[in-house]
Structures are given as C-alpha cells and as structure tokens.
Amino acid sequence: MTEQAAEARERRILGTELLWAFGVGVLIAAVLGVIVFTALTADINPPSNVERIDPKTLHLSGEFAEQNLGTTVGADGGVTVRVIATQFMFVPRCIAVPYGRRVTLRFATPDVIHGLLITGTNVNTMVVPGFVAQVYSEFTRAEDLLMPCHEYCGLGHSDMWATVQVLPESAFKPGQDGRVSCAQR
C-alpha cells in the first residue's frame, strides 16, 4: 500500500471518530436538555430539601417523637407521613396513605445513612443523619407497596423494609387526633 493511501485511510478513520464524537456530544446535550426542559416547564426536580435536625435527640421530642410518627391529617386536610429510618427497620413499619391525594413524606435517621424508594412511584431519597429528607407524591395504585432501604446500612440491611398501604378514600378515616393507621387484614 502506498504511503498516500495509508494517509488517506488514517484521515478517513479520524473523520469517522470525529463524527462519532460529535454524535455522542449531541446525545449528551439532548439528555441534559430533556432534564433541564422538564425541570423548567413541569417543575420536576430531584428532592432537595435542606432541613437540619439533631440525630441524637430527634426521638425525644418534636415531630419525630414516637407519638408523632406515622400518618397525620392536618387541619387543612394535608396528609403528612413521618418515619424514622433506623438500623434495621422503619418506624412505623406500615404507613397508610390515601389514594389520589398529595402526601408529604418526611424521614429522619438517628444512626447511619439510609435510603428508600417506594415501588411503582418516583419516591426515592437518601436519609442522612442530621437532615430531614422530604418528598411528596400522589399514589395512584390502591394496593400495598414495598418500601425497602436501598442504601447499605449494616448487616441487617436486607431486613429493613416497610409497607405503604394505599387506601381508597372510603377507608382512609383519620381518628379524632388526625392520625391514620394501616388497615388490619
């Protein structure tokens, strides 16, 4: 093969590589563009609640004291769920939420970093000591959903899971204190 032919081949290969790099650049820009576009137009963003809490005392008083955990319906009708993620369980282990209504979920941990997701929803967050993790969701499947810990937190990590019981409006009846527990089945 002559030297000119070899050079021409090298140039062609370089051109192919540059074309590929350009295509990949376009794809990366498109993916980032989709994320930015939905963030700006539909207000869909990663959970970014920055709210501090003392992990040493969160169980003694305040909203994460034992009597305040679980599902509460406020005076304005807003539904708030408070859960402690601790080695190796969620407290409470069953959470009742209404079907088709916006629910605010708040999590805190007294020990190590945990994480959680609720199957079939976009709820997916880390729970970091010293911070309150807050997400909200509207549950559109009236069934029991699994909520496992998805951040390795120790030897009992695989046993750390809870159930989210999505109740139809007819079964979602808060008591006089505004609290709702899982239905017994």
Add this chain to the structure above:
Amino acid sequence: MWSSRGGKPMISANQTSASDVPPQVPDQVDEAALAEVMRVVPLGAGVLAGTAVALLVLGYLAIYLLVFLPRGPVG
C-alpha cells in the same frame, strides 16, 4: 538437553523441535482487497455502535416519557 539425574540425554542430537523451524507462510494478502476491507470495516463498526447507542437512547426516552413523567414530581 540432559536429564536431571545426569547421564544420558533425553533426546538425541539429531531430533529437532517444531519451534526451531521458521514459519514458511507466504504473505498472500492482496493489497487491493486489504484496502477495500479497511474502507468498509470502520463503516460497519460505526453502524453497529450507532445501532447499539440508538437502542439505548430509545430505551432511556421510553422509560423517561412513559414511566418517569407519568409518576409525577416528588421534590
């Protein structure tokens, strides 16, 4: 080559190893055929990689549009 116990050699001096014979394979590559192969191979690699990436992007878009967005915002 001699045995570890000394004495008689394990092979006689007139035996040869195959590794001693230089390869006698003639170069039968046709330069024109080589040039043709080198012209189409990058194109084939590009088509293969492009198809794979296109499938990946289509999967991403399908999950994003059909699963993620309908589930609604959380943050």
